Amino acid sequence: MTPVQTPTAAALPTGDAAGPGPGRGGAAEERSGPGARRRARRENLAGYLFMSPWIAGFALLTAGPMIASLYFAFTDYNLFDAPRWIGLKNFTDMFADPRWRHSVDVTLWYVVVGTPLKLAAALAVALLLNQKRRGQGFYRAAFYAPSLIGASVSIAVVWRAIFSDDAIVDRAQRSLLGMDVGGWIGDPDWIVYSLIALTMWQFGAPMVIFLAGLKQVPRELYEAAEVDGAGPWRRFWNITLPMISPVLFFNVLLETIHSFQIFGSAYILGGQAGGTCGPADATLVYTCYLYVQGFENSRMGFASAMAWMLLLAVGLVTAVLFWSQKRWVHYEEAAR
Amino acid sequence: MRTNGTGTQGSVDRRGLLKLVGGSTAALGLTAAGCGGGSGSDGGTVTIRYAWWGSDDRAKRINQTIELFEKKHPKIKVKTDFQPYLDFWKKFNTQASGGNPPDVFQNAVGFLRKYDAKNVLLDLGGQVEAGNLRMDGFRAGLDTFGEVDGRLLGVPVGSNSMALVIDEKVFGKAGITPRPGWTWEEFHAALAKIRDTQGRAGDSGMYGVMYLYDLHLRQHGKAFFTPKGLGFTEADLTDWWTKALQGVRAGTYSDPKKVSQVKPKAALSAGLSACEFTWDNFTIRYTSEGKSEYGLAPVPTTDGKRTGQYLGSLMLSASKRTKHPEEVARFIDFMVHDPEVATIMGYDRGVPATTAQYEAFKPTDPVNKKIAAYEQQLVDSGVLEQITPHPAGADIAEAAFLRIAEEMALGKSSVAEAVRQFFSESKTALGS
Amino acid sequence: MSALATIRRRGAGSIAWHAGALAVLAVVLYPVLWVIGASLKPNDEIVGSLQLFPTDPITDNYRHLAQGIADIPLSTFFGNSLFLAVGSVVGVLASSSLAAYAFTRIGFAGRGVLFTLMIGTLLLPYHVLLIPQYVLFQKLELVNTYTPLLLGKYLATDAFFVFLMVQFMRNLPKELDEAARLDGCGHLRTYWSIVLPLCRPALITSAIFTFINAWNDFMGPLIYLNEPEKYTVSLGLKMFVDQDGVANYGGMIAMSLVALLPVLVFFLAFQRYLIDGMATSGLKG
Structure with missing residues (x-):
């Protein structure tokens, strides 16, 4: 998010930030039988496909940069030369x-x-x-x-x-x-x-x-x-x-x-x-x-x-x- | 049957999704393609990127000179890009570090060593030998201004010098006529007189102007920067800033709060003071901003003779990474030698550096005439000194100097704290 | 107590209430009215004068704007901002609704973990990512393009909107997609034909906020855009402040107002969606 002050962030839920909703039963409750297993696999596949933009974004723009940032914090880095480790x-x-x-x-x-x-x-x-x-x-x-x-x-x-x-x-x-x-x-x-x-x-x-x-x-x-x-x-x-x-x-x-x-x-x-x-x-x-x-x-x-x-x-x-x-x-x- | 049905459904799922993802990727790709800057050649036509800092007005003038250049060199296209001074260097730094600096750009003495050390600047000496860039016909020894260790890293476009810009009406009413060689004592007496008779501060507050303190130091045989670091001691600066603070308290310098508030307008044009030190080619700015009449006065001296002044200059430099050094050299050559360019640019970037351009533009308006006369007088009186390019990090030290001086004047830190802070920050910036 | 007295008491309360509300309204509206009035005044009357609207309004400040800034017409900045804002809306709606659908409607393994991570990013200060993201885009030579400003929107990094849609979709009756499944609809069909249309209110709220956020964004364009031709309205206005703000103060004020107009228009058109959407979704825990 940009640091722009909008009311958007102010609309969190009151009470506990509950986990995802009931959804479609989940894979766990239908774990028996080959048909169910196939369905579970399909659910996983569909889930990850739907999630793929978010996962890519999380890896590329959030998690990766955070790790890089943590590394940079211990280096001398001016963009021209490679980061140089300087400890604390x-x-x-x-x-x-x-x-x-x-x-x-x-x-x-x-x-x-x-x-x-x-x-x-x-x-x-x-x-x-x-x-x-x-x-x-x-x-x-x-x-x-x-x-x-x-x-x-x-x-x-x-x-x-x-x-x-x-x-x-x-x-x-x-x-x-x-x-x-x-x-x-x-x-x-x-x-x-x-x-x-x-x-x-x-x-x-x-x-x-x-x-x-x-x-x-x-x-x-x-x-x-x-x-x-x-x-x-x-x-x-x-x-x-x-x-x-x-x-x-x-x-x-x-x-x-x-x-x-x-x-x-x-x-x-x-x-x-x-x-x-x-x-x-x-x-x-x-x-x-x-x-x-x-x-x-x-x-x-x-x-x-x-x-x-x-x-x-x-x-x-x-x-x-x-x-x-x-x-x-x-x-x-x-x-x- | 049912399994089959959902199976098909599943593949539709995936295909649709791929289409969707592909769609958004394509949209992004389009964006990137539409915006990809940079230089390139296309069917014999070469495009070079030219970046500078400056104002809206400068942009309009430069656009005209580029049209002229493109007309005379149909095989070269110039793409431009400009920012205000500080933003320019910030952007330049990130572009240069990303290996994508503009092919040719405006440069100043404070940045030559910095970007030379980072291997960004092209030695234009080779292009001079090849005959694509003429380095003759420069005024007052400016041809060597952009040299570092014998390599030509910048070509001067116009000369300027530090000056005292005065509000002529106020000075007239107070009965003060600055003469060449006047001393700091006389200058301070004049400020006090203006405060007492004209009801406003004499000077806007010169304590933060690095280039002026440089002149003061030169009058004592020192300089602000050596090629490696700072050329003065903590005791020197303590003395300079102690006197400054006295001036602020005594009201000979403008109230720093007011000065800060009218920014980006200059305190002088806002009527908060009667004079301020700045580059002579900035005089135009006061006339457009303020209501009074503004003129140029000599820089005060310590011994009655030496002002410490030198001719500074904006330069055009080329990037070492440019794929078109020859075209870039021709472009620079055109910009510094073509007489028509001079008539378009006027004294916007200082008095033209080459005689050809100097002769081509004869100012008709009073302000530009004053600038021309001022520089001519400097050249004639023989007070001009040589300047060596500043060390890397000088720009950051200069900004710190201004900022810390303001803090001290606003009463946010003592002189001792301010001096300590400045030396500590400069040490980091200059890496010494 | 007689009926008349009650009515009178209510009347008095009502007057006090309106007086209070109007006082707050005056404070809230003052800056907006000020900028409208100031844009119609000559340069040197703008700051010192207490009169909100000039007796003798002028249009010079607006006529000045027609010249643009440094040979760049204002329409360029507006076009750029519009492109970014619309591009952001498309990206956020597509990517966030896909993620929200997966979170609420697909029982895939690891859903809980991903959901927790997503909530975590909601509270993460953007500035931690600022430098490494910049380094990344710089290495990819994407600085001075719109990609760094848009990519995140297409990859659902605005966790808030994912969350908003999760909140909304969670409350849609489960029977709907069970019926769809019995009809042989896969997830994509269910998402597209059943869930999305029902999510219209959440989509509209997200779209409006995304648009306004993108329009107002200052830091992103400040860092990533180099060429004035690519500047957004915010940066164009900043350039105005730096360059012409002194000599042409009135023009700067007029430009400030013009830059606000799209947001104000959006607000007037959609304020129901904005406020109701936020207030209700904010309370469904």
């Missing part, structure tokens, strides 16, 4: 590189601040829209639209304009808060927030998922709570949140993984030039630095090592989230 040097160089540490900081800040804000916005608006009122469908569609265009170069260009000196955000900040930072785009401390704002603007994709989750919460639960005298806040805390926790879990997981991989918006918004991203590298997110090292400085080995660190980080975050799931995600049999 890429990794020690990486940890000693202040720019690498800086790009990690930028990325973590972006993920840690941006993802919760985006999800909070998505949930808040979903709660608002989860009422039977006229225009609901219209609002839902309109709020969703930014998720489709948010990752485009066009919107990054627009964002640069809206957040620059004397444009709307700068003026609002000056007149409402009395703060003059002279536009977020030029300020190394502020530009990352314009990137976060761009992420938040695309709250529509998780919102749609939240809405679908909210629709499945049984009305009777609220009615019973109301009879018990629970206020809106307690109803939200005791009923809504637990009931939609599976949806929340998947939104958190996917948005977090997605955020780690942001590229295009940061690249254009920061006005990528001369191997920098933003003023004083302020939007040098991890993938931008990977791109700079790999494609501008021709350090393919170093960039591969960086990619594996990203994979480890994302893997770790995923594992922690799955582990924490037990504590706060409630799978109600009825909800499915």
Whole structure:
């Protein structure tokens, strides 16, 4: 997948990622008799033929490259000369590189601040829209639209304009808060927030998922709570949140993984030039630095090592989230 | 019967699938065939690939010169391909490493040794001997500009030199007239005066311009690059950047935040400063970007005489892998000698390198006239020095210099940290 | 409580609700309205002015676009993007539905393992594959062709779409293909004549997302395409930003809007499919 932010990835199933469906009985249950065996063989053949594009793609474009990447990570490779084995040097160089540490900081800040804000916005608006009122469908569609265009170069260009000196955000900040930072785009401390704002603007994709989750919460639960005298806040805390926790879990997981991989918006918004991203590298997110090292400085080995660190980080975050799931995600049999 | 039936079905299965897979493969094959670039010959006609960096405007001019070339050499077709500067080198690097560089391409002094070391550049000396490329008639010793260790790796197309581009209106109002040989003290006093009387910073922030620091070092008998690595010490750079930071704080240099924000517009044309150091042939850009009038001023000196300047030049180089060295040589020859090319290109790539082209284009607009006068004055005053091609990795060191200087100016790192960072990154890039 | 009071209370709630929704709508729509307004303004009024639409709109910015960028007409970029987007849609639909059919309808050995692998690739960051894939295509001399951008689509590497279709096909009644088998239909016939037509909603959703993804894609073309004549709209716009964005700011803004139009049109035409498709398939565990 490209790093383009689309809502597509946000539509994973809630609950367990179940194995393949019932299918056609499977070969196992008809294992007796020569006719059955022939049929099993035919099923295998048909299965692998149908699967052949996927298998070729997996071998050629996923598994093979991953093995190659792991090898490159331990080499000095500039595309001109053959890769030269240098052991762990890429990794020690990486940890000693202040720019690498800086790009990690930028990325973590972006993920840690941006993802919760985006999800909070998505949930808040979903709660608002989860009422039977006229225009609901219209609002839902309109709020969703930014998720489709948010990752485009066009919107990054627009964002640069809206957040620059004397444009709307700068003026609002000056007149409402009395703060003059002279536009977020030029300020190394502020530009990352314009990137976060761009992420938040695309709250529509998780919102749609939240809405679908909210629709499945049984009305009777609220009615019973109301009879018990629970206020809106307690109803939200005791009923809504637990009931939609599976949806929340998947939104958190996917948005977090997605955020780690942001590229295009940061690249254009920061006005990528001369191997920098933003003023004083302020939007040098991890993938931008990977791109700079790999494609501008021709350090393919170093960039591969960086990619594996990203994979480890994302893997770790995923594992922690799955582990924490037990504590706060409630799978109600009825909800499915 | 039933077994038979399904059996047939099974084979239909496979055949259909094969057809499907074949269909998609064919679609992909078509794509690849339709897009296969590269050079080739076809019925006596030779196609060469020509790549350069530059702007939309340069592209239009170059397309015209190519039309002209193809008209005069009907057996040679030229396919072009261009990018902005940084993208160009990124793409060039990957194409060259894949063994598929363009046959002929624009080149600069910072990349000669780099790609020579990677065995990418063709020694054009042989083509000169064969009479396909004339190396006579070059101005001001430019004919040897593209030589590395006696091999001709690039042919200059136009000369340029570092200069101080000034906002003439602001300088006039402040009552400052830069004269040849003025000193850094006088320059800084002028910046302060502009800040105090004109309400804007004097200079856009020269601390990150590698080519200017190079001149400053040359005024002290050093240079930014030696053929092997860096030609200055950490103490030199600490001094340069400490003064720079003082200038930023004192407001004689533009607020770096503002400079960063108006990018890719130059701070000078955005009215954030009154002057900036750049290549003289870029002056045109300010006129089209900004609202004021822009002119050229001499580079300040340390001793009242030596500016450290040299004539730089863009070059045309050929790839060692080209299958058509003769056609490529003829192409380069045409581009640097044909008078009509000069009238089309103007000073877009600097003042034409050969006398024939220099004579053919006499600028009529004020900006180009200023450029011509500026370079003529440099040649006449005899301040010009020689430059040796930069070491491999110089481009990466140059980009790091600019970036780290900006970080320091924005207050994101101290001078000491910035200097340390620059030397560490250059060491990696220059491999020394 | 009288009926009138209830109605009044509902009315008040309704006003508050619409006020809230409209406030969010304003934030969401502002950038889009801004770009429309800005594209009708002269260069130096674009950033500083708070007025959303100019009192005196101009069309110069659009007329400028007719000249293209560096002798390349805009239609070239649009044609390239369209080719890639349509090519991607065909590839994704064909390859993903074949894989999904196998996963749900054919009981072949190793199905579980392959399914797990497929789910695994769903969470794999693309960047791990970026460099080695580039090296691969470079060695095959396929850089600067559209093959690297399309091949994966024909080989079902977008696991998400495989998954989406698996989710959908799994819910089709099993009796259908059992009946087909009794009629002597093989897998290909069942796939083509029975399962695919029933999967229309999933196919349409996949097609739209693939199209929009391909249209917006920036990193792939940035890395693989060299010649401006092969550039997609995203890269053409980036070239505009680098080259003419200073002197012709208004043109750049107009081009930004034009580049968005196909996606916006697609969205307006298919938003039902997009949102309902995603919301429902997202909840079928």
